[in-house]
Amino acid sequence: MGGLSSVPADGTPVRVAVISGRSDAWTRDKAVPVGVVYLRRTGPSQVVALHSVCPHAGCFIDYQTDRKAFFCPCHDSTFAVDGSINDPRSPSPRSMDTLAVEVRGESVWLRFQNFRSGIPAKVALT
Numbered sequence: 001m002g003g004l005s006s007v008p009a010d011g012t013p014v015r016v017a018v019i020s021g022r023s024d025a026w027t028r029d030k031a032v033p034v035g036v037v038y039l040r041r042t043g044p045s046q047v048v049a050l051h052s053v054c055p056h057a058g059c060f061i062d063y064q065t066d067r068k069a070f071f072c073p074c075h076d077s078t079f080a081v082d083g084s085i086n087d088p089r090s091p092s093p094r095s096m097d098t099l100a101v102e103v104r105g106e107s108v109w110l111r112f113q114n115f116r117s118g119i120p121a122k123v124a125l126t
Contacts, residue, residue, distance in 0.1 A: 004047070004103060004106050004107070004108055005106065007040070007047055008041065011081065013038040015037075015052070016039050018034050035114070037050060037051055037099060037112070038061075039101075040081070047101050048101065049100075049110045050083045050097070051098070053097070053115075054074065054092060054117070055092050055115065055117055055122075056074070056090075056091050056117060056118065057074055057075060058117040060072075061079065070096065072092070076091070077090045077092040079092070094120055097115045099112060
Protein backbone atom coordinates (compact mmCIF):
# COMPACT_ATOMS: atom_id res chain seq x y z
CA MET A 1 0.00 0.00 0.00
CA GLY A 2 1.18 3.53 -0.70
CA GLY A 3 0.31 4.97 2.72
CA LEU A 4 -2.29 7.47 3.86
CA SER A 5 -2.60 9.04 0.42
CA SER A 6 -3.79 5.65 -0.93
CA VAL A 7 -6.85 5.76 1.33
CA PRO A 8 -9.56 7.86 -0.40
CA ALA A 9 -10.31 11.10 1.43
CA ASP A 10 -14.04 10.72 0.67
CA GLY A 11 -14.41 7.77 3.08
CA THR A 12 -14.65 5.04 0.44
CA PRO A 13 -13.12 1.83 1.85
CA VAL A 14 -10.04 0.42 0.16
CA ARG A 15 -9.03 -3.24 0.37
CA VAL A 16 -5.47 -3.77 1.62
CA ALA A 17 -3.39 -6.91 2.13
CA VAL A 18 -1.71 -7.07 5.53
CA ILE A 19 1.96 -8.03 5.25
CA SER A 20 3.99 -9.15 8.24
CA GLY A 21 7.06 -11.13 9.18
CA ARG A 22 6.53 -14.73 10.19
CA SER A 23 8.89 -17.25 11.71
CA ASP A 24 8.89 -20.71 13.18
CA ALA A 25 11.56 -23.17 14.27
CA TRP A 26 12.81 -23.69 10.68
CA THR A 27 12.02 -20.62 8.59
CA ARG A 28 11.94 -16.84 8.77
CA ASP A 29 9.98 -14.83 6.25
CA LYS A 30 10.29 -11.05 6.28
CA ALA A 31 7.12 -10.25 4.35
CA VAL A 32 4.19 -12.61 3.89
CA PRO A 33 0.47 -11.86 3.52
CA VAL A 34 -1.36 -12.63 6.78
CA GLY A 35 -4.79 -11.16 6.08
CA VAL A 36 -6.88 -8.47 4.43
CA VAL A 37 -8.50 -5.35 5.86
CA TYR A 38 -10.51 -2.43 4.55
CA LEU A 39 -9.15 1.00 5.40
CA ARG A 40 -11.48 3.98 5.47
CA ARG A 41 -10.71 7.62 6.20
CA THR A 42 -12.90 9.38 8.72
CA GLY A 43 -10.87 12.61 8.76
CA PRO A 44 -7.71 14.12 7.25
CA SER A 45 -5.42 11.89 9.33
CA GLN A 46 -7.95 9.47 10.85
CA VAL A 47 -8.29 5.94 9.50
CA VAL A 48 -10.54 3.07 10.56
CA ALA A 49 -9.58 -0.54 9.78
CA LEU A 50 -12.31 -3.15 9.28
CA HIS A 51 -11.45 -6.86 9.16
CA SER A 52 -12.46 -8.57 5.92
CA VAL A 53 -13.69 -11.73 7.67
CA CYS A 54 -17.41 -11.92 8.43
CA PRO A 55 -18.20 -12.29 12.15
CA HIS A 56 -20.98 -14.75 11.28
CA ALA A 57 -19.20 -17.74 9.75
CA GLY A 58 -15.73 -16.56 8.77
CA CYS A 59 -16.32 -15.95 5.06
CA PHE A 60 -14.62 -13.05 3.28
CA ILE A 61 -16.56 -9.80 3.02
CA ASP A 62 -16.44 -7.68 -0.13
CA TYR A 63 -17.12 -3.97 -0.51
CA GLN A 64 -19.63 -3.25 -3.28
CA THR A 65 -19.01 0.23 -4.61
CA ASP A 66 -22.36 0.44 -6.42
CA ARG A 67 -24.30 -0.35 -3.20
CA LYS A 68 -21.86 1.57 -0.95
CA ALA A 69 -22.02 -1.36 1.45
CA PHE A 70 -20.13 -4.48 2.50
CA PHE A 71 -21.58 -7.86 1.58
CA CYS A 72 -20.83 -11.40 2.73
CA PRO A 73 -21.85 -13.88 0.00
CA CYS A 74 -22.06 -16.92 2.31
CA HIS A 75 -25.26 -16.01 4.19
CA ASP A 76 -26.15 -12.54 2.86
CA SER A 77 -24.85 -10.54 5.81
CA THR A 78 -24.67 -6.87 4.86
CA PHE A 79 -22.83 -4.04 6.57
CA ALA A 80 -22.89 -0.27 6.18
CA VAL A 81 -19.78 1.58 5.05
CA ASP A 82 -18.82 2.08 8.73
CA GLY A 83 -18.99 -1.71 9.35
CA SER A 84 -22.25 -1.72 11.29
CA ILE A 85 -25.00 -4.22 10.45
CA ASN A 86 -27.37 -2.44 8.09
CA ASP A 87 -30.08 -5.09 7.73
CA PRO A 88 -31.90 -6.42 10.81
CA ARG A 89 -32.28 -9.79 9.04
CA SER A 90 -28.49 -10.15 8.77
CA PRO A 91 -27.30 -13.40 10.37
CA SER A 92 -24.08 -11.78 11.60
CA PRO A 93 -24.06 -11.61 15.42
CA ARG A 94 -22.09 -8.32 15.43
CA SER A 95 -20.73 -5.54 13.27
CA MET A 96 -17.52 -5.98 11.28
CA ASP A 97 -14.50 -6.23 13.56
CA THR A 98 -12.34 -3.14 13.87
CA LEU A 99 -8.60 -3.15 14.38
CA ALA A 100 -6.38 -0.68 16.22
CA VAL A 101 -4.90 1.87 13.77
CA GLU A 102 -2.20 4.50 14.13
CA VAL A 103 -1.28 7.07 11.49
CA ARG A 104 2.38 8.08 11.65
CA GLY A 105 2.97 10.82 9.09
CA GLU A 106 2.12 9.18 5.76
CA SER A 107 2.25 5.61 7.13
CA VAL A 108 -0.77 3.66 8.34
CA TRP A 109 0.03 1.07 11.02
CA LEU A 110 -2.42 -1.44 12.44
CA ARG A 111 -2.47 -4.24 14.95
CA PHE A 112 -3.75 -7.17 12.93
CA GLN A 113 -5.53 -10.01 14.70
CA ASN A 114 -8.31 -12.46 14.03
CA PHE A 115 -11.51 -12.88 16.04
CA ARG A 116 -13.92 -15.73 16.83
CA SER A 117 -16.82 -16.06 14.45
CA GLY A 118 -20.42 -16.86 15.31
CA ILE A 119 -20.63 -15.15 18.71
CA PRO A 120 -21.94 -11.69 19.68
CA ALA A 121 -18.77 -10.71 21.58
CA LYS A 122 -15.60 -9.63 19.80
CA VAL A 123 -13.09 -12.17 21.14
CA ALA A 124 -9.55 -12.19 19.78
CA LEU A 125 -8.02 -15.50 18.73
CA THR A 126 -4.63 -16.20 20.23
